[in-house]
Amino acid sequence: xxxxxxxxxxxxxxxxxxxxxxxxxxxxxxxxxxxxxxxxxxxxxxxxxxxxxxxxxxxxxxxxxxxxxxxxxxxxxxxxxxxxxxxxxxxxxxxxxxxxxxxxxxxxxxxxxxxxxxxxxxxxxxxxxxxxxxxxxxxxxxxxxxxxxxxxxxxxxxxxxxxxxxxxxxxxxxxxxxxxxxxxxxxxxxxxxxxxxxxxxxxxxxxxxxxxxxxxxxxxxxxxxxxxxxxxxxxxxxxxxxxxxxxxxxxxxxxxxxxxxxxxxxxxxxxxxxxxxxxxxxxxxxxx
Amino acid sequence: xxxxxxxxxxxxxxxxxxxxxxxxxxxxxxxxxxxxxxxxxxxxxxxxxxxxxxxxxxxxxxxxxxxxxxxxxxxxxxxxxxxxxxxxxxxxxxxxxxxxxxxxxxxxxxxxxxxxxxxxxxxxxxxxxxxxxxxxxxxxxxxxxxxxxxxxxxxxxxxxxxxxxxxxxxxxxxxxxxxxxxxxxxxxxxxxxxxxxxxxxxxxxxxxxxxxxxxxxxxxxxxxxxxxxxxxxxxxxxxxxxxxxxxxxxxxxxxxxxxxxxxxxxxxxxxxxxxxxxxxxxxxxxxxxxxxxxxxxxxxxxxxxxxxxxxxxxxxxxxxxxxxxxxxxxxxxxxxxxxxxxxxxxxxxxxxxxxxxxxxxxxxxxxxxxxxxxxxxxxxxxxxxx
Numbered sequence: 001x002x003x004x005x006x007x008x009x010x011x012x013x014x015x016x017x018x019x020x021x022x023x024x025x026x027x028x029x030x031x032x033x034x035x036x037x038x039x040x041x042x043x044x045x046x047x048x049x050x051x052x053x054x055x056x057x058x059x060x061x062x063x064x065x066x067x068x069x070x071x072x073x074x075x076x077x078x079x080x081x082x083x084x085x086x087x088x089x090x091x092x093x094x095x096x097x098x099x100x101x102x103x104x105x106x107x108x109x110x111x112x113x114x115x116x117x118x119x120x121x122x123x124x125x126x127x128x129x130x131x132x133x134x135x136x137x138x139x140x141x142x143x144x145x146x147x148x149x150x151x152x153x154x155x156x157x158x159x160x161x162x163x164x165x166x167x168x169x170x171x172x173x174x175x176x177x178x179x180x181x182x183x184x185x186x187x188x189x190x191x192x193x194x195x196x197x198x199x200x201x202x203x204x205x206x207x208x209x210x211x212x213x214x215x216x217x218x219x220x221x222x223x224x225x226x227x228x229x230x231x232x233x234x235x236x237x238x239x240x241x242x243x244x245x246x247x248x249x250x251x252x253x254x255x256x257x258x259x260x261x262x263x264x265x266x267x268x269x270x271x272x273x274x275x276x277x278x279x280x281x282x283x284x285x286x287x288x
Numbered sequence: 289x290x291x292x293x294x295x296x297x298x299x300x301x302x303x304x305x306x307x308x309x310x311x312x313x314x315x316x317x318x319x320x321x322x323x324x325x326x327x328x329x330x331x332x333x334x335x336x337x338x339x340x341x342x343x344x345x346x347x348x349x350x351x352x353x354x355x356x357x358x359x360x361x362x363x364x365x366x367x368x369x370x371x372x373x374x375x376x377x378x379x380x381x382x383x384x385x386x387x388x389x390x391x392x393x394x395x396x397x398x399x400x401x402x403x404x405x406x407x408x409x410x411x412x413x414x415x416x417x418x419x420x421x422x423x424x425x426x427x428x429x430x431x432x433x434x435x436x437x438x439x440x441x442x443x444x445x446x447x448x449x450x451x452x453x454x455x456x457x458x459x460x461x462x463x464x465x466x467x468x469x470x471x472x473x474x475x476x477x478x479x480x481x482x483x484x485x486x487x488x489x490x491x492x493x494x495x496x497x498x499x500x501x502x503x504x505x506x507x508x509x510x511x512x513x514x515x516x517x518x519x520x521x522x523x524x525x526x527x528x529x530x531x532x533x534x535x536x537x538x539x540x541x542x543x544x545x546x547x548x549x550x551x552x553x554x555x556x557x558x559x560x561x562x563x564x565x566x567x568x569x570x571x572x573x574x575x576x577x578x579x580x581x582x583x584x585x586x587x588x589x590x591x592x593x594x595x596x597x598x599x600x601x602x603x604x605x606x607x608x609x610x611x612x613x614x615x616x617x618x619x620x621x622x623x624x625x626x627x628x629x630x631x632x633x634x635x636x637x638x639x640x641x642x643x644x645x646x647x648x649x650x651x652x653x654x655x656x657x658x659x660x661x662x663x664x665x666x667x668x669x670x671x672x673x674x
Contacts, residue, residue, distance in 0.1 A: 186355055187388035189375045191449065192405030201401065205392035 033265070040258035056259030066243060066260070073240035074267055076154065077222040080161040084169045084218045085211065087162060092173030092210075097180075111170050119164060123231050126160050127151055130232075152234035160228040165218035172217075176210030177203075212279050213286040216272050223268055240264055304366075306331045306456050306489040307352070312361035314347050321347040322358070323513035329457075329491060329506075334483050336500035337493045339510035340536070345493040348510075349459050352491065353382045366456050376405070381450035382459040386466065387442055389434040395421075395445050396430035402453045420452040423485065440471050447479075451486055460492040464499060476502045497537050501525070509533050529570065531669045534583040541586065541638040547578040547668075555668055557582050560634025563613040565659075567666035574670035581669065586628055588665040589640035591657040613659040617651045631657070 043053040060066045095107045114122055129135045130150040137148050150156060180203065188198035204211070229239035244264070247257030276283060307329040314322040321344040329335040337345045350356040352363060354375030363370040370378055381402075390398050396417050403413045421427050424444040434442055443463060450458055464472045464479075480503045483490050494500050500507045501521040508518040509532070517529045528534035535542060548564060549556030555569045557580060567582050574580060594614065615631040620642070627642040629651050640659070651657065 181386060181388065183384040183386055183388040184390065186353075186375070187382070187384055187390070188401075189355075190353060190380075190382045191402035191453065192376050193401070194376060197405065202390055202392075205390075208392075 036258040036261050039254055040262050042255050044255060050255075056256050057263075059256060060259060060263060065238075069238045069240050069243055070263065070267070072238070073223060074271070076158065076161075076239075077219055078271075080158050080165065080222045081215050081219045083158065084162045084165045085215060088166055088169035088173055088214065091166075092170050092177055095170070096174045096177035097182075108174075111167050114163070115167055119225075119227050122164065123160055123228050126156070126163065126232060130156055130159075151232060152237070154233070154237050156232045157229050157237050157239075160232045161222050161225060164225065164228060165221055168217040168221060169214035172210040172213040173207060174210075176207045180206050208279055209281060209286050212275060212281045215275060216286065219271060219275075220268055223264065223271075304331045305329060305364075306333075306366055307335075307491065308364040308367075309352075310362045310364070312348065312351060312363070313359045314344075314351060314356060315359055320344075320513045322351070324361075325510075325513070325515055326361075327508060327515065327518060329489055331489055332487050333505045334480065334490045334492065334503055336504040336507045337491070337510050338497055338500040338507050338537070339493075339495065341495055343510045344513040345495075345510050346461065349382070349461055349491065349493050352457070353380055353459055354378050379456040380459060381453055381455040381457075382461060383446050383450055383463045385461045385463060387446040387463065389442060389445055389449070391434060393434075394430065395426070395432050395434060395437070398434065398445060399430075399449050399452050402449060406453060416452055420448045423451075424448045424482065439467050440475060443467065443475060447482065451482075451488065455488065458488050458490050460490060462494050462496075464494075464496075472499075479503055501537070507537075509536060511536075528583070528667065531581055531583070531672050534667060534669070539586055539639065540583050541589075543582045543584070543633070543636055543638060545580060545582055547574045547576050547580055547670075550574060550576060554663055555580070555670075557668060559613070560636065563633055565611050565613050565661075565666065566663040567668045568664050569668045569670055571669055571671040574668065578670060581672075582666055583668075584638075584661055584666040586639045587641040588661045589638075590660045591629065591631075591640055591651070592660070593651070594656045594658055611660050614656055615659050617653055617655045617657060619653050620651055631659070633659075 040056055041052050041054070042050045043055045044050050060070075091107075091111070095104055095111075099107055117125075127134070131137070132147050132149040132151070134150070136150060141147055184202055184206070185198060188202040193201065224241060226239070226241040226245065229237060230242060233239065240260070241264070244257050244260045247253045247260060251257075272283075276286070305328045309325060309327050312322050312325045313320070323344070325348060337348065339345045347356055351358050352370075354370065354373065358371070365379060370380075390401065393401065399417045399420060400413055403416060408416065417430060418427070421430055424447055426441060426444055426448065429437070429441065434445060437445065446463065460479075464475050467475060476499055479490075479492075483503070492500070492503065501524075504521055506518060507521055507524055509516045509524065511532050517524060517533045519527070519529075524533060524537045528537060534540055543557075543559055543565075545557035545559045545565070547555050548558040550569075550573065553569055555567055555574050557565050557567055559565060565582065567584075613633065615633045615638070618630040618632050618637065621628045621630060628639045629642060631638050631640055
């Protein structure tokens with residue numbers, strides 16, 4: 001009898017422990033997405049009746065503006081991801097391998113500080129620097145150049161996005177590079193390798209889990225970002241999240257918005273799967 | 289064997305030297321890690337640098353590999369100064385303490401790494417990898433990941449990875465440290481055989497005197513950035529030139545006493561109580577009244593049981609000995625061929641090796657024995673601050 005009680009108690013505590021997780025996944029992840037999926041297959045016949053169909057997805061493929069923006073967002077996110085990696089690697093290398101003791105903590109803090117402010121404030125910071133009456137333009141004028149507008153173009157958007165993603169690339173890179181034994185690097189040189197060879201054959205393979213993990217996070221963040229492309233992009237710098245926003249809020253076309261949302265989710269999943277396949281990493285290794 | 293090594297090391301100036309170090313100095317702040325070290329290693333030798341941790345041996349090795357730059361002095365490998373040569377261009381390879389096998393590569397890829405850097409074409413590469421794997425006894429394991437190998441096998445991969453490049457000099461940084469005792473004993477012998485088979489000059493650093501003694505043609509004993517003595521293992525053991533070498537190499541007893549007599553190269557040392565022992569004196573002549581340390585190895589001590597009745601002022605000493613020394617047995621320590629007796633003279637303890645024949649007398653705790661040894665086996669170093 002006592003034993004049965006004991007088992008009951010154990011099962012109960014297990015469920016209690018799992019409840020927050022189950023609620024989180026169920027209510028905030030699964031349910032909204034299933035609902036979105038359902039809505040995306042609905043076709044509005046009149047103001048109070050709907051049928052099922054693929055119309056919203058057909059719209060996406062027949063309307064060039066949609067799929068062009070979709071493609072553009074994907075490619076720009078890839079570019080942002082690569083640039084973030086290129087910028088973050090030397091920073092991470094310095095923090096993990098060269099900085100000692102106190103300097104390390106300070107450098108990490110320096111990477112973290114911008115994230116104390118919201119994305120909005122960070123983006124306005126860039127706008128202060130880049131706009132026509134901004135700091136950079138003023139500096140150029142002081143050197144005798146004409147006033148330059150550096151805002152409202154794709155370059156400005158990518159700059160803002162790289163800045164936003166930097167920390168999420170630096171942290172996993174520092175973690176993996178930290179574990180790289182100095183003697184592995186020295187062995188790379190000792191056996192005849194130059195800087196480039198050691199980097200390509202030893203450091204990068206070692207850091208691969210960190211690289212892939214950072215790339216996945218930055219790609220997902222960039223793909224789903226809304227504020228930076230909206231504020232810093234020009235009239236031609238459309239971002240796919242803006243389309244979704246327009247459908248849901250401006251046009252009140254939830255069915256189309258849901259379909260676009262599902263497509264974005266598919267793109268993001270596909271890219272992660274491709275990235276893992278191409279680099280031969282597993283999700284468990286990368287996220288663990 | 290001993291004599292041939294000694295003669296050829298003496299005329300090493302005329303034979304080809306793979307490595308010549310001249311007045312090497314390297315300081316970290318105020319600490320002289322390597323302090324004016326000069327030595328030569330003839331081609332094809334197994335040369336060991338033996339010293340306690342922190343003696344500067346690792347710094348010295350890293351200078352040879354090119355990862356440290358000497359503050360002064362020169363390194364010549366096969367007659368060429370290595371100072372302007374970066375690590376990846378030196379004809380030198382290093383076997384790291386933690387082996388540093390590349391975890392993302394298979395065994396064959398690990399070995400191929402260096403060959404590719406030396407621009408060996410693919411077909412020759414494959415052949416040389418198979419060859420070297422067979423030589424270190426790992427044939428057929430080329431496709432394995434290093435993590436899937438045993439400690440001893442990883443050791444061999446690390447060696448193969450270097451030896452396949454046919455370096456002028458192979459540096460080894462305590463590579464046996466990570467192995468368990470049994471495997472270490474086995475690898476010692478194997479390393480020695482590999483060195484003879486490849487004919488490559490090895491420079492091996494270790495803090496384990498047994499590793500250095502078993503494998504080396506020559507051993508340099510290093511202490512506080514300087515070489516104390518460079519010699520064959522036999523000479524280091526039987527003819528130490530400094531008190532540090534006498535104490536560091538092999539088991540040794542150190543006894544404190546005062547010089548009472550002085551005849552030629554020999555001294556009579558008064559230990560505590562009524563004990564007077566004889567020893568060979570090295571260095572400047574000792575004078576009566578000097579405080580000295582005497583070194584005598586456990587296997588050179590002869591023990592003669594004293595019946596309690598004859599324990600007297602002059603005791604019983606073997607004929608022809610000018611020594612007079614009595615000790616109390618503390619305990620016997622049985623360890624097969626290495627069985628010892630712990631003895632006490634006054635407040636000093638010392639160890640004596642039990643005679644190897646099974647017929648030997650048993651010594652019981654509390655029993656008194658007379659000690660004696662051949663004078664030339666005991667050693668006193670004068671002129672050294674102790």
